[in-house]
Amino acid sequence: MERGLRVLSAFTGERSVLGVADLARAVGLNKSTTHRYVATLTRLEYLQQDPETRKYLLGPRAMSLGxxxxxxxxxxxxxxxxxxxxxxxxxxxxxxxxxxxxxxxxxxxxxxxxxxxxxxxxxxxxxxxxxxxxxxxxxxxxxxxxxxxxxxxxxxxxxxxxxxxxxxxxxxxxxxxxxxxxxxxxxxxxxxxxxxxxxxxxxxxxxxxxxxxxxxxxxxxxxxxxxxxxxxxxxxxxxxxxxxxxxxxxxxxxxx
Missing domain, CATH: 3.30.450.40 (GAF domain)
Structure with missing residues (x-):
């Protein structure tokens, strides 16, 4: 749970769209581990993926929490x-x-x-x-x-x-x-x-x-x-x- 929250916390007003590599650097995890957390958060609608850039942004559930x-x-x-x-x-x-x-x-x-x-x-x-x-x-x-x-x-x-x-x-x-x-x-x-x-x-x-x-x-x-x-x-x-x-x-x- 802590790592998942760290992934979500990486998104800010200045950095609202991030790729897996960006997230891995921001939270201090390797890319494969970060990708697993990102996949789970996307499935739960806390993140969503831009189909063109393949990068991620906060999803509807994260917005609802805010x-x-x-x-x-x-x-x-x-x-x-x-x-x-x-x-x-x-x-x-x-x-x-x-x-x-x-x-x-x-x-x-x-x-x-x-x-x-x-x-x-x-x-x-x-x-x-x-x-x-x-x-x-x-x-x-x-x-x-x-x-x-x-x-x-x-x-x-x-x-x-x-x-x-x-x-x-x-x-x-x-x-x-x-x-x-x-x-x-x-x-x-x-x-x-x-x-x-x-x-x-x-x-x-x-x-x-x-x-x-x-x-x-x-x-x-x-x-x-x-x-x-x-x-x-x-x-x-x-x-x-x-x-x-x-x-x-x-x-x-x-x-x-």
Whole structure:
């Protein structure tokens, strides 16, 4: 993987079209080894070959990654203040994540400025990824996939038991996602790990498309109460936060 990334990193604004020999020199590998990596990256559409010059340039998947990174940076910039306000109001850590196939990827994470005893470090950070099927943010994102994409994602998902209440049956998960889509909030009640609970809601862009999810996570050791009691405390500020982030992205809900 490291060598493949080095090959991709050799492409710059000044050197956007490179041959195998150019790439071999840039990454410090021999031509045959470089060619193997280039062939794999081309097959995966991270590179594409010019049929006339036989040289290579970045392919559509690499370009998509670049645009996704730009979009992610803009999203976190706009979401930062509401996300921090959510953490401060609840006293719990608030996070934002994006969908990446069967996973959810953390792109922002805010702890309460009150330094209250309710804060808990779950050993997660920006860039961490967790399986979507057993996390609140993941389920909030899965609930808004179209049927074909959801089916493809679940086909790639190993629905192993990770916590005492993990949903491991595909039909039960699909039914749970339908309820989340209707209610607007996803709950993780010890599905990922014992004692861990979290609540998540979707973030929408100007077109109404769900582009991210925000959650509030808490462990039973710092909030030993029922899910219902915790929801009553967490859901109102969570819904307010995602509404504010969505508004900053240009989303305007239509009137009923």
């Amino acid at each position: 645009f996704a990174a730009i979009d992610s940076m803009e999203l976190t910039r706009l979401a930062g203040p509401p996300l921090q306000a959510l953490a401060d109001e609840t006293g719990f850590t608030a996070s934002m994540g994006l969908s990446d196939g069967p996973d959810v990827v953390y792109v922002d994470r805010r702890r309460s400025g009150r330094r209250s005893a309710l804060a808990v470090d779950l050993n997660l950070h920006v860039g961490s990824r967790l399986p979507a099927y057993c996390t609140s943010m993941g389920k909030a994102l899965l609930a808004h996939k179209d049927a074909a994409e959801l089916r493809q994602i679940l086909d790639r998902t190993d629905m192993a038991r990770r916590g005492p209440k993990t949903i491991t049956n595909r039909e039960q998960l699909t039914a749970a996602l339908a309820r989340i889509r209707e209610y607007g909030v996803a709950v993780n009640d010890e599905e990922l790990a014992p004692g861990l609970r979290s609540f998540a809601a979707p973030v929408r862009d100007r077109c109404g498309t769900v582009v991210a999810a925000v959650n509030v996570a808490v462990h039973l050791t710092v909030a030993p109460t029922t899910v219902e009691a915790l929801a009553g405390r967490v859901e109102p500020p969570l819904r307010h936060a995602v509404a504010e982030i969505s508004k900053r992205l240009g989303y305007r809900p239509t009137s009923a």
